[in-house]
Amino acid sequence: MKKTLLVFLILFSFFSFNSLGQNTENTIEYSYNNFGKKEALIKRIEEIYKQKKKASYTKEHEEELEKFLDKSLKRIKSNLEDSTYIFNEELNSKLNNILQKIVKNNSSNTQEHTILINKSLIPNAAAYGNGLFVVNLGLIYLLDNEDELAFVLCHELAHQNLEHSKQKTDSIIHFYNSKKTKDEVEKIKNLSYGKGKAGRALLKKIRYDITSTSRVNEFAADEYGKKYYLNSGYKEYFAYTSMKKMELIEELIFSKKIAWDSIFSFKNYKFKKHLLEEEEEEMSFFDSDATLDDFEENNPDSLRTHPHIKDRILRIKGEIKDTLNIPKTINSSFKKYKTLAEKLIIKSYIDQNYLDVSFYMLANKLNAENNTFYIDEFSRLLIKLYRLKSKLALGKYVDQPSNSEEKSSLDEIRMFMNNSSIKDIRELIEAYEKHYGLELKI
Numbered sequence: 001m002k003k004t005l006l007v008f009l010i011l012f013s014f015f016s017f018n019s020l021g022q023n024t025e026n027t028i029e030y031s032y033n034n035f036g037k038k039e040a041l042i043k044r045i046e047e048i049y050k051q052k053k054k055a056s057y058t059k060e061h062e063e064e065l066e067k068f069l070d071k072s073l074k075r076i077k078s079n080l081e082d083s084t085y086i087f088n089e090e091l092n093s094k095l096n097n098i099l100q101k102i103v104k105n106n107s108s109n110t111q112e113h114t115i116l117i118n119k120s121l122i123p124n125a126a127a128y129g130n131g132l133f134v135v136n137l138g139l140i141y142l143l144d145n146e147d148e149l150a151f152v153l154c155h156e157l158a159h160q161n162l163e164h165s166k167q168k169t170d171s172i173i174h175f176y177n178s179k180k181t182k183d184e185v186e187k188i189k190n191l192s193y194g195k196g197k198a199g200r201a202l203l204k205k206i207r208y209d210i211t212s213t214s215r216v217n218e219f220a221a222d223e224y225g226k227k228y229y230l231n232s233g234y235k236e237y238f239a240y241t242s243m244k245k246m247e248l249i250e251e252l253i254f255s256k257k258i259a260w261d262s263i264f265s266f267k268n269y270k271f272k273k274h275l276l277e278e279e280e281e282e283m284s285f286f287d288s289d290a291t292l293d294d295f296e297e298n299n300p301d302s303l304r305t306h307p308h309i310k311d312r313i314l315r316i317k318g319e320i321k322d323t324l325n326i327p328k329t330i331n332s333s334f335k336k337y338k339t340l341a342e343k344l345i346i347k348s349y350i351d352q353n354y355l356d357v358s359f360y361m362l363a364n365k366l367n368a369e370n371n372t373f374y375i376d377e378f379s380r381l382l383i384k385l386y387r388l389k390s391k392l393a394l395g396k397y398v399d400q401p402s403n404s405e406e407k408s409s410l411d412e413i414r415m416f417m418n419n420s421s422i423k424d425i426r427e428l429i430e431a432y433e434k435h436y437g438l439e440l441k442i
């Protein structure tokens with residue numbers, strides 16, 4: 001999969017849009033406000049940050065550390081404002097229950113834990129220290145049973161208990177404020193040319209130093225995490241499949257083919273196949289060379305981006321034989337959380353106008369599942385597509401397809417969205433309305 005696809009997924013809009021058009025019976029509430037929980041949560045997070053300030057190792061750069069932590073707190077609060085973190089009663093309590101079970105089986109530590117759910121499709125989790133964790137919806141969507149999810153939580157709990165977040169913060173502060181770094185910055189400032197390049201090289205070096213520590217920390221978190229995991233009665237095999245899925249994520253996400261003909265097989269309507277083809281004149285595409293890691297540098301722990309994931313799998317798998325094809329071991333009681341995560345991603349991505357990803361997630365659901373949720377969300381998507389096209393604003397939210405030879409499903413969708421005229425979309429909406437017996441307000 002193209003890196004740009006992943007990059008795209010992590011970009012969050014700061015604009016909030018009112019939901020368009022119709023009221024559905026399938027509304028899933030996910031805003032902290034709707035649950036009246038935001039104020040209490042902010043208080044709790046502020047408390048955590050107070051503890052973090054007190055608990056730092058270094059007294060050397062106290063002021064800088066305080067600034068750093070204030071910034072991090074501000075980011076979390078603004079994420080809460082723009083609904084990057086969502087609250088869903090069922091999912092939040094499921095995650096809390098798993099974490100409580102693990103804690104109960106492993107320590108006498110009575111620290112309070114807070115799990116925030118980030119609506120990102122990227123499967124990831126993070127430990128911010130002092131009882132604060134973040135789990136992405138994409139993780140629940142990717143994994144197939146409670147054991148696999150529990151392994152990730154064990155890994156994060158291990159990070160916390162080993163105080164990795166604190167270590168990392170301290171080392172960042174130390175590197176940025178050391179005399180050595182300051183001298184190097186001074187030298188770069190005095191360069192007559194090539195300042196930008198030298199600056200980037202220095203940043204790269206600092207980042208590399210910090211990453212080397214994090215490699216050691218990852219192995220440690222896996223080792224301790226696996227102990228917590230086994231102590232809690234989870235099956236060893238699923239620690240392995242959990243990691244394996246993280247490794248294969250690029251193949252697992254966006255791997256499904258879109259069945260264009262059958263999605264849009266409506267009476268008196270013919271889907272225009274040429275909309276999926278590249279137009280010669282539109283070759284001004286460019287590929288960003290940014291990688292997922294560039295966007296995750298702010299993340300105190302990133303489970304899947306570390307290049308050493310293969311080594312980590314080798315270490316945790318113990319006696320388990322390597323398998324190329326991971327069997328689908330979806331636990332039926334877990335399936336509802338997976339579906340819920342999927343619905344929440346679809347809903348919030350449409351809310352934020354990320355129409356290509358939500359299209360991908362919805363496309364194969366329309367025929368397979370006779371569920372009005374998907375039909376209603378797809379209506380919402382088409383209407384948004386129509387409105388953004390009319391306002392010439394689609395480009396703000398939907399990227400151009402990548403210019404590589406091999407087009408992914410997401411590229412195809414982007415092609416379709418970019419190539420369709422307003423008239424094309426109008427026709428499609430009309431056919432869709434008739435087919436599903438809806439009356440849509442364009």
Ligand SMILES: [Zn+2]
Pocket residue numbers: 155159218221301302303
């Ligand atoms: Zn980790």
